[in-house]
Amino acid sequence: MRKTIKVLFISWDSDQTNYMENLFFPIFEGLQKEMNCQFFVLQFSWADAAEVNRIANIAKELQLTYQQQQVRRKPHPILGTLLTTQIGQNSIKSMVEKHGITHLMPRSTMPGMMVNSIFKWAKKKNLKIVFDADGLPIQERVDYAGLKENSLQYQWLKKAETKLLKLSDIVLVRSTLAINEHLKNIGQTYKPKFFKVSNGRIKNRFKPDPIIRKKIREDLNILPETILWLYSGSIGPQYLLREMLQLFEAYHKYNPKSKFLFLVRSPSVLTEAIPNRLKDAIIIKTVKYAFLPAYYAAADLGVSLRKPAPSLAGIAPIKVSEYLLAGLPIISSKGIGDLDEMIGEEPFCFMYPPSSKEDLINWIKGVKEISREQIRAQSIPSFALENSINEYKHALKSSNL
Numbered sequence: 001m002r003k004t005i006k007v008l009f010i011s012w013d014s015d016q017t018n019y020m021e022n023l024f025f026p027i028f029e030g031l032q033k034e035m036n037c038q039f040f041v042l043q044f045s046w047a048d049a050a051e052v053n054r055i056a057n058i059a060k061e062l063q064l065t066y067q068q069q070q071v072r073r074k075p076h077p078i079l080g081t082l083l084t085t086q087i088g089q090n091s092i093k094s095m096v097e098k099h100g101i102t103h104l105m106p107r108s109t110m111p112g113m114m115v116n117s118i119f120k121w122a123k124k125k126n127l128k129i130v131f132d133a134d135g136l137p138i139q140e141r142v143d144y145a146g147l148k149e150n151s152l153q154y155q156w157l158k159k160a161e162t163k164l165l166k167l168s169d170i171v172l173v174r175s176t177l178a179i180n181e182h183l184k185n186i187g188q189t190y191k192p193k194f195f196k197v198s199n200g201r202i203k204n205r206f207k208p209d210p211i212i213r214k215k216i217r218e219d220l221n222i223l224p225e226t227i228l229w230l231y232s233g234s235i236g237p238q239y240l241l242r243e244m245l246q247l248f249e250a251y252h253k254y255n256p257k258s259k260f261l262f263l264v265r266s267p268s269v270l271t272e273a274i275p276n277r278l279k280d281a282i283i284i285k286t287v288k289y290a291f292l293p294a295y296y297a298a299a300d301l302g303v304s305l306r307k308p309a310p311s312l313a314g315i316a317p318i319k320v321s322e323y324l325l326a327g328l329p330i331i332s333s334k335g336i337g338d339l340d341e342m343i344g345e346e347p348f349c350f351m352y353p354p355s356s357k358e359d360l361i362n363w364i365k366g367v368k369e370i371s372r373e374q375i376r377a378q379s380i381p382s383f384a385l386e387n388s389i390n391e392y393k394h395a396l397k398s399s400n401l
Helices: 019-034 049-061 077-099 109-117 119-124 137-144 152-167 176-186 188-193 210-219 241-254 267-273 276-281 289-298 310-314 318-325 339-343 357-367 372-383 385-399
Strands: 005-012 037-045 065-070 103-106 128-132 170-173 194-196 228-232 259-263 282-285 301-304 330-333 349-352
Touching: 005 019, 005 077, 005 109, 005 385, 019 037, 019 049, 019 318, 019 385, 037 049, 037 077, 049 065, 065 077, 077 109, 103 109, 109 119, 109 128, 109 152, 128 152, 128 385, 137 152, 137 310, 152 176, 170 176, 170 188, 170 385, 176 188, 176 194, 176 310, 188 194, 194 385, 210 289, 228 241, 228 289, 228 318, 241 267, 241 276, 241 357, 259 276, 259 289, 267 282, 276 282, 289 318, 301 318, 318 330, 318 372, 330 339, 349 357, 372 385
Parallel strands: 005 037, 005 103, 037 065, 103 128, 128 170, 170 194, 228 259, 228 301, 259 282, 301 330, 330 349
Antiparallel strands: none
């Protein structure tokens, strides 16, 4: 009989994130139910005590062991980070010893660097290393945060990433394009240990619901025949806010009764960007994650745009899974992960940028005839939680042969 797989998932986050309980916790819970494994979570963050307790309580309900390690921000964020990584190595070792961990799963750059530092110790303990190389985070810093490829910081980060990509037993990515990108860097001989996993969502949470749709639209004072656009997520230059508004304005001139609903955490940035001529057509709300599906049910199409950049090849936007499971047609940028191949040719997907304004208008006319249940049914095999659980299970089993 094979021994229980005990996985320590290590993440590095800010003070405000919700992907842990909304993405990873459901996957880990599902894996614990379907295979002989247990998940332990060590989250480095600078969240306050109330937020830490909230996440810890959710983990406990799901029978996950959760521990937070406070990220130091003083005397300077960089110095605090260095101090935290030194302390963090001991925290990882302590959890390994206490819980009999068999697999370390660092997510992205900072946890990866900590595992690099204790790699020899980990191998003496016969630990398997599962590197969750989620996205292309170093390239993303180049694309959007001003990191220079000829800088010492870039070389330092890239060297650490390359080391763990080579030394890990398993590498998890979110797209086939990400696999290709990493193999260009480290060589094709490492291909067998790469596994693509998806960011699946709970399908019974995101779904078409005519009753909730009617209620939310009444609350928003939106008529049944009004076309309601939806954007859910962060506001920043990489999400092309100005272009989203321009796209909507092109349609709004054709259909002046149309509305655009933004579900965002920081409404002030968005409010300042909206031109006066569109203010009456834009609705801005901040809602808890649990209420998002209701507003998705009220919408007619979802928008997911990204600024063109090489790092897009490595991502799988969570909102796309949510939109599609809710039965929403989507407007999506070209070149995002594997989406071009997966849904780019589907009638319910419109690829940005459009060839013309008329193409956009005609597409929206056409998607009104597509059943939301049909979009959902077609999307479940690729974008539902069950698919993610199966992909992770396949990867973990390969390490335990």
